[in-house]
Amino acid sequence: MPQEGTKDSLVQFHNVNYSLPTAANIISDLNLTVERGETLVLLGESGCGKTTTLKLVNRLLTPSAGEVQVEGKATTEWDPIALRRRIGYVIQEGGLFPHFTIARNVGLVPALSGWDQARTTERVRELLSLVGLDPGRFAERYPRELSGGQRQRVGVARALAADPPLLLLDEPFGALDPLTRASLQREFADLTSRLGKTAILVTHDVREALILARRIGLMHKGQLLLLETPERFLASDHPQARAYIDTLKVSDGGAQ
Amino acid sequence: MSFWQFLQLNWSELLLLVRQHVVLVFSAILIAVIIGVPTGILLTRHRALRGPVLGIANVMQTIPSLALFGFLIPLPFIGGIGARTALVALVLYSLLPIIRNTVTGILGVEPSVREAAVAMGMTDGQVLRQVELPLAMGVIVTGIRVATVIAVGVTTIAAAVGAGGLGVYIFRGLRQYDNNLLLAGALSAALLALAADFFLGLLEGQFSFETKRGSVLPKVALAAAVLLVVVGGIALWRGGDAPKSAGQARVSVGSKDFTESALLAEIVAQMLEARGVSVERRFELGGNLPHDAMVSGTLDLYPEYTGTSYTAILHHAPTGDPRAVYDQVKQEYASKFNVEVSPPLGFENTFAILVRGEEARRLNLKTISDAAPHATRWQAGFGQDFMSRADGYPGFSKTYGLKFAEVREMDLSLTYIALSSRQVDLIAGNSTEGRIATLDLFQLADDRHYFPPYEAVYLVRQDSVTRVPALREVLSKLANAISTEEMRRLNYEIDGNKRDSKEVVREWLSGRGL
Numbered sequence: 001m002p003q004e005g006t007k008d009s010l011v012q013f014h015n016v017n018y019s020l021p022t023a024a025n026i027i028s029d030l031n032l033t034v035e036r037g038e039t040l041v042l043l044g045e046s047g048c049g050k051t052t053t054l055k056l057v058n059r060l061l062t063p064s065a066g067e068v069q070v071e072g073k074a075t076t077e078w079d080p081i082a083l084r085r086r087i088g089y090v091i092q093e094g095g096l097f098p099h100f101t102i103a104r105n106v107g108l109v110p111a112l113s114g115w116d117q118a119r120t121t122e123r124v125r126e127l128l129s130l131v132g133l134d135p136g137r138f139a140e141r142y143p144r145e146l147s148g149g150q151r152q153r154v155g156v157a158r159a160l161a162a163d164p165p166l167l168l169l170d171e172p173f174g175a176l177d178p179l180t181r182a183s184l185q186r187e188f189a190d191l192t193s194r195l196g197k198t199a200i201l202v203t204h205d206v207r208e209a210l211i212l213a214r215r216i217g218l219m220h221k222g223q224l225l226l227l228e229t230p231e232r233f234l235a236s237d238h239p240q241a242r243a244y245i246d247t248l249k250v251s252d253g254g255a256q
Numbered sequence: 257m258s259f260w261q262f263l264q265l266n267w268s269e270l271l272l273l274v275r276q277h278v279v280l281v282f283s284a285i286l287i288a289v290i291i292g293v294p295t296g297i298l299l300t301r302h303r304a305l306r307g308p309v310l311g312i313a314n315v316m317q318t319i320p321s322l323a324l325f326g327f328l329i330p331l332p333f334i335g336g337i338g339a340r341t342a343l344v345a346l347v348l349y350s351l352l353p354i355i356r357n358t359v360t361g362i363l364g365v366e367p368s369v370r371e372a373a374v375a376m377g378m379t380d381g382q383v384l385r386q387v388e389l390p391l392a393m394g395v396i397v398t399g400i401r402v403a404t405v406i407a408v409g410v411t412t413i414a415a416a417v418g419a420g421g422l423g424v425y426i427f428r429g430l431r432q433y434d435n436n437l438l439l440a441g442a443l444s445a446a447l448l449a450l451a452a453d454f455f456l457g458l459l460e461g462q463f464s465f466e467t468k469r470g471s472v473l474p475k476v477a478l479a480a481a482v483l484l485v486v487v488g489g490i491a492l493w494r495g496g497d498a499p500k501s502a503g504q505a506r507v508s509v510g511s512k513d514f515t516e517s518a519l520l521a522e523i524v525a526q527m528l529e530a531r532g533v534s535v536e537r538r539f540e541l542g543g544n545l546p547h548d549a550m551v552s553g554t555l556d557l558y559p560e561y562t563g564t565s566y567t568a569i570l571h572h573a574p575t576g577d578p579r580a581v582y583d584q585v586k587q588e589y590a591s592k593f594n595v596e597v598s599p600p601l602g603f604e605n606t607f608a609i610l611v612r613g614e615e616a617r618r619l620n621l622k623t624i625s626d627a628a629p630h631a632t633r634w635q636a637g638f639g640q641d642f643m644s645r646a647d648g649y650p651g652f653s654k655t656y657g658l659k660f661a662e663v664r665e666m667d668l669s670l671t672y673i674a675l676s677s678r679q680v681d682l683i684a685g686n687s688t689e690g691r692i693a694t695l696d697l698f699q700l701a702d703d704r705h706y707f708p709p710y711e712a713v714y715l716v717r718q719d720s721v722t723r724v725p726a727l728r729e730v731l732s733k734l735a736n737a738i739s740t741e742e743m744r745r746l747n748y749e750i751d752g753n754k755r756d757s758k759e760v761v762r763e764w765l766s767g768r769g770l
Contacts (some may be wrong), residue, residue, distance in 0.1 A: 005740070025354060058375055060374060060375060081377045081378075081379055083377075084375055084376065084377035085376075087375075087378035089372065089375035089376065091368055091371070091372060093368065095368045095371065095372030096369075096372075097371070097372075097373070097391075098389060098391065099391055109376050109377060112376065112377060112378060112382065125656065158376075168375075204333075212310055
């Protein structure tokens with residue numbers, strides 16, 4: 001029974017289960033509402049189901065039971081192509097097409113959506129500048145000629161190209177060195193708040209969650225254990241949350 | 257004659273053979289790509305089909321090429337003799353590398369890249385065309401490259417089914433023991449393979465996205481590949497443009513794959529041409545191919561020996577009476593195949609059991625029976641034909657009680673040289689072979705009359721004679737026109753003196769006023 005979402009919710013999970021015939025439940029009974037404009041971070045170790053949760057949103061996967069709604073409509077009722085073009089998707093290392101130039105990578109969704117050449121070119125320049133890459137220097141290069149951090153910026157630019165209301169990010173900064181990661185995290189937080197984008201970001205890095213999230217969803221073995229703001233997450237006495245917070249203290253202590 | 261002189265004399269024929277070769281390979285690869293790439297794509301979408309289809313393609317490739325040609329000959333539409341059969345076989349051989357590499361290439365695309373493409377909102381077709389195929393192209397081109405190099409090799413064997421190409425020189429060179437022919441055929445084929453490999457290799461480099469830096473090489477490769485396609489296309493187009501005026505005065509003359517048969521076929525061909533009949537030459541066909549081709553209507557005529565027809569085609573037990581064999585063959589061919597048997601040409605070409613002359617003199621050997629006691633110390637070398645036919649080795653060894661130390665099956669034309677160079681001690685050659693005298697070989701008499709009479713005749717389709725009346729006139733003029741000695745001399749002109757068969761025939765015909 002689809003429930004009436006609040007006016008400001010963009011994505012809703014209603015009693016979602018996802019399982020494969022060969023394995024136990026990957027997602028169990030997930031209920032979650034993502035508000036417009038917020039950055040929700042799903043935190044958890046590998047295999048906890050956070051990436052699966054993300055793929056249920058843009059219908060790379062469909063629920064075995066329950067329903068995922070995007071803009072009030074179940075993903076199964078969406079035309080998958082139309083749905084995906086309204087959702088930006090960023091994965092580790094960017095998932096760039098190695099045979100496309102940077103400009104063509106970034107301009108892909110506009111081109112698919114039938115924008116004319118001039119408008120696409122203009123949009124690509126604008127986006128590259130937005131993510132801190134000089135269009136004159138980078139537009140005609142190929143992904144292999146860029147550093148990991150630069151590729152990740154291109155990945156974000158590509159996800160933003162058609163101005164989608166929602167961004168999905170799967171460990172977007174995971175493969176970067178700590179300094180690059182920190183600066184990209186800051187820029188990303190800045191960018192989403194400036195553009196007013198809704199984002200669901202998946203990470204196993206509790207620091208990243210604390211920096212970027214308006215709310216943190218802690219996942220474990222396919223279940224959402226906790227859904228709190230960073231402040232209340234830090235104060236939580238849930239054992240799983242405490243384990244994450246403790247790692248933070250140990251590494252802080254080591255750093256001092 | 258030096259190789260260089262040979263090339264100067266024969267370059268136009270060599271170029272023709274190269275062109276035939278290239279056209280065959282190019283068309284086969286083109287068809288294989290048109291079939292193979294979509295099949296490969298289909299297999300990436302339907303996992304269940306992958307095993308069976310790749311399995312079938314794999315089996316195709318393990319069939320030896322001559323055997324595959326053999327299977328194809330009797331089939332309607334795709335079979336017969338000539339370029340079409342060769343093309344079908346070449347396509348079947350080329351499919352596996354192309355299908356397999358298409359599958360491997362597409363499945364090898366980084367999963368994250370494919371996932372990103374789907375998540376960007378690409379349709380299946382867009383993912384395939386814009387992402388999977390471009391990224392798989394390097395691997396697919398590798399498959400095409402492998403298939404092309406294999407096809408250049410296999411095409412040399414296609415000469416055995418009358419498809420032309422450089423194999424014509426290779427087979428002829430083996431038969432005539434002529435190194436210039438062999439070298440010209442084999443070297444050209446090898447150069448073709450290397451060139452194809454090189455250019456497709458450059459093209460392949462064009463598609464490696466992980467390492468490429470802006471370089472001019474890929475553009476050169478692309479240009480070369482385009483040039484190759486254009487040249488191949490032109491050659492193909494012009495090849496298909498051959499005169500096809502299937503008028504009533506057109507005769508397709510075939511021959512078996514040895515000098516004498518080709519020579520006899522050339523005699524008829526030139527006589528017909530002198531009478532204004534256009535002739536299609538389908539010479540040097542292996543095994544019983546000419547028979548199958550004539551019965552199926554691809555050939556109008558070819559030279560044959562009555563004994564061969566009697567035993568190998570009609571499956572009668574060998575018998576010694578020439579008249580009886582001729583009459584029986586004539587009657588059965590008319591009723592079974594609607595084929596006429598011409599009057600005998602005047603000579604026999606029977607199996608000649610040969611030993612070295614010096615050995616015959618030393619041991620005082622005259623007949624095969626004389627030689628039988630020595631056989632246990634001897635190695636024998638026999639052609640594939642002799643080993644397998646009804647009037648060949650099994651009955652022969654039984655009749656004379658022969659037990660050789662070893663029996664080697666080898667190419668007939670090589671046995672003469674093997675004998676004279678002491679690699680073997682006894683062979684079964686042809687009685688009209690020109691080299692019998694020049695290599696000092698001795699023919700042992702068939703004292704138990706084991707070998708049936710092999711009178712040379714022409715076999716011709718009845719409807720061809722009705723259609724082209726000049727055929728009957730030509731065949732009657734050739735009745736009793738060639739003696740055994742004369743045939744031996746003509747064979748030697750070609751095999752021994754390395755002369756061009758057309759020239760030898762022209763000379764002989766004018767000398768005889770034919």
